[in-house]
Amino acid sequence: MDEETLQTALDTAEALCAQRGVRFTAQRRRVLELVCRAERPVGAYEILPQLHTGATAAPPTVYRALDFLLEQGLVHKLETLHAFIGCTHPEHPHASQFLICADCGRVKELENEAIAGSLRSAAQETGFHPKRPVIEVLGTCAQCTHKAESV
Amino acid sequence: MDEETLQTALDTAEALCAQRGVRFTAQRRRVLELVCRAERPVGAYEILPQLHTGATAAPPTVYRALDFLLEQGLVHKLETLHAFIGCTHPEHPHASQFLICADCGRVKELENEAIAGSLRSAAQETGFHPKRPVIEVLGTCAQCTHKAESV
DNA sequence: CGCACAACTGTTATAATGTTTCGAAAATGC
DNA sequence: GCATTTTCGAAACATTATAACAGTTGTGCG
Missing domain, CATH: 3.30.1490.190 (Ferric-uptake regulator, C-terminal dimerisarion domain)
Known part of the structure; x- marks a missing residue:
C-alpha cells in the first residue's frame, strides 16, 4: 500500500470509528498502519516489536488492537496463514x-x-x-x- | 460415526492406500480411527494421549500420521479450529x-x-x-x- | 537368506501463536 | 472533580506446530 492510499485508509478508519462511536486510539491506529504498510499478510508477532521504540510490547497489546480492528472490519485475519491484512473496503460489512x-x-x-x-x-x-x-x-x-x- | 461406518471407513482407507502403493501402518490406522470415532473435530493434542497405553506419545508422532492422512485425503484439517475430521468420501479428490x-x-x-x-x-x-x-x-x-x- | 536402502517411529527440545489475569492509567459522563 | 468504563502494560502460561537426530522396521534385490 503506497503512502497516499495508506493515509486514505487511516482517515477512513478514523471516520468510521467516529461514526460508530468507538475509539480509534493512537495504538489502534498504529497497528492498522503497520498492517497496511506491509505488502503481505503480517503475523501478530511481526507487529509487536514495532510498537514500542525501546522494549517490545507484550502479545496482548497487539492482539487487543487486532481484535478491535477485526470487529470493526478494518483488517481481516487469514486463518490459513495465522496472519492479518488490511481490508480494502471497510465501509460496509462484507463476505470476502x-x-x-x-x-x-x-x-x-x-x-x-x-x-x-x-x-x-x-x-x-x-x-x-x-x-x-x-x-x-x-x-x-x-x-x-x-x-x-x-x- | 458408528462402529459399522467406522469399519467401512478403515477398510476403504486400507484399500485406497494399497491401490496407491502407500503404507497404511498400524499407527496411521489408529490415528484415523481416533479421528473418525470423535463426533466433533479433534485437535492433534487430543489424539496424542490415546496413542500409547503407558506414556503419551510426542507431538511429531501424531502430526506425522495426520500429515499422511491429509495427503491421502482421508482426513481434513479445519483451519479455523486447528482440528481434524474424518473425510466422508475419500475415494476421489475433492474440494469440500x-x-x-x-x-x-x-x-x-x-x-x-x-x-x-x-x-x-x-x-x-x-x-x-x-x-x-x-x-x-x-x-x-x-x-x-x-x-x-x-x- | 542377508544385506542395503528407504520409510517409518521415538524422543528431546524448541518455535510460533494465542490467552488469562491482575493492576495501572486514561478517557468519558455526570 | 469524582465515579465509572474503557484501554493499556506486564508477567505468566496455554496451545499448536516443527526441527533435528537417532533408532527401528519394512522392502527390494542379489
Missing part, C-alpha cells in the same frame, strides 16, 4: 474471499457475490445459519505463474 | 466445504459444485491458479437454531 499466492505471498481480496450467494444457499438447504464464512484459496497468482513458465 | 456449528461443535461436509465452480471462475478471472481451497463457515446448525428458538 482471499486468493493467497504461495509463491510471492501476496493476497488478493475478492468480494464475489456468486461465491457468497452459492455458499449461502447451500447452507440454507441444510438449515444452517452462517455467521462468519472463511474462504481462502491457496495457489499461485498470475504474475508468479508467468514467471515460473518463463524460466 | 465445511459448515461448523459454533454451538454443538458438529461439522457438516459439503461437496457443492456451484460453490467450487464459482470460486474457480472468480480465480480464473484474475489469472490465479488455485491449489488448495479452504472454505469453512462458522455458524449455527439447524438443530441448535431450533433448540435456541424453543427456549
Whole structure:
C-alpha cells in the first residue's frame, strides 16, 4: 500500500470509528498502519516489536488492537496463514474471499457475490445459519505463474 | 460415526492406500480411527494421549500420521479450529466445504459444485491458479437454531 | 537368506501463536 | 472533580506446530 492510499485508509478508519462511536486510539491506529504498510499478510508477532521504540510490547497489546480492528472490519485475519491484512473496503460489512499466492505471498481480496450467494444457499438447504464464512484459496497468482513458465 | 461406518471407513482407507502403493501402518490406522470415532473435530493434542497405553506419545508422532492422512485425503484439517475430521468420501479428490456449528461443535461436509465452480471462475478471472481451497463457515446448525428458538 | 536402502517411529527440545489475569492509567459522563 | 468504563502494560502460561537426530522396521534385490 503506497503512502497516499495508506493515509486514505487511516482517515477512513478514523471516520468510521467516529461514526460508530468507538475509539480509534493512537495504538489502534498504529497497528492498522503497520498492517497496511506491509505488502503481505503480517503475523501478530511481526507487529509487536514495532510498537514500542525501546522494549517490545507484550502479545496482548497487539492482539487487543487486532481484535478491535477485526470487529470493526478494518483488517481481516487469514486463518490459513495465522496472519492479518488490511481490508480494502471497510465501509460496509462484507463476505470476502482471499486468493493467497504461495509463491510471492501476496493476497488478493475478492468480494464475489456468486461465491457468497452459492455458499449461502447451500447452507440454507441444510438449515444452517452462517455467521462468519472463511474462504481462502491457496495457489499461485498470475504474475508468479508467468514467471515460473518463463524460466 | 458408528462402529459399522467406522469399519467401512478403515477398510476403504486400507484399500485406497494399497491401490496407491502407500503404507497404511498400524499407527496411521489408529490415528484415523481416533479421528473418525470423535463426533466433533479433534485437535492433534487430543489424539496424542490415546496413542500409547503407558506414556503419551510426542507431538511429531501424531502430526506425522495426520500429515499422511491429509495427503491421502482421508482426513481434513479445519483451519479455523486447528482440528481434524474424518473425510466422508475419500475415494476421489475433492474440494469440500465445511459448515461448523459454533454451538454443538458438529461439522457438516459439503461437496457443492456451484460453490467450487464459482470460486474457480472468480480465480480464473484474475489469472490465479488455485491449489488448495479452504472454505469453512462458522455458524449455527439447524438443530441448535431450533433448540435456541424453543427456549 | 542377508544385506542395503528407504520409510517409518521415538524422543528431546524448541518455535510460533494465542490467552488469562491482575493492576495501572486514561478517557468519558455526570 | 469524582465515579465509572474503557484501554493499556506486564508477567505468566496455554496451545499448536516443527526441527533435528537417532533408532527401528519394512522392502527390494542379489
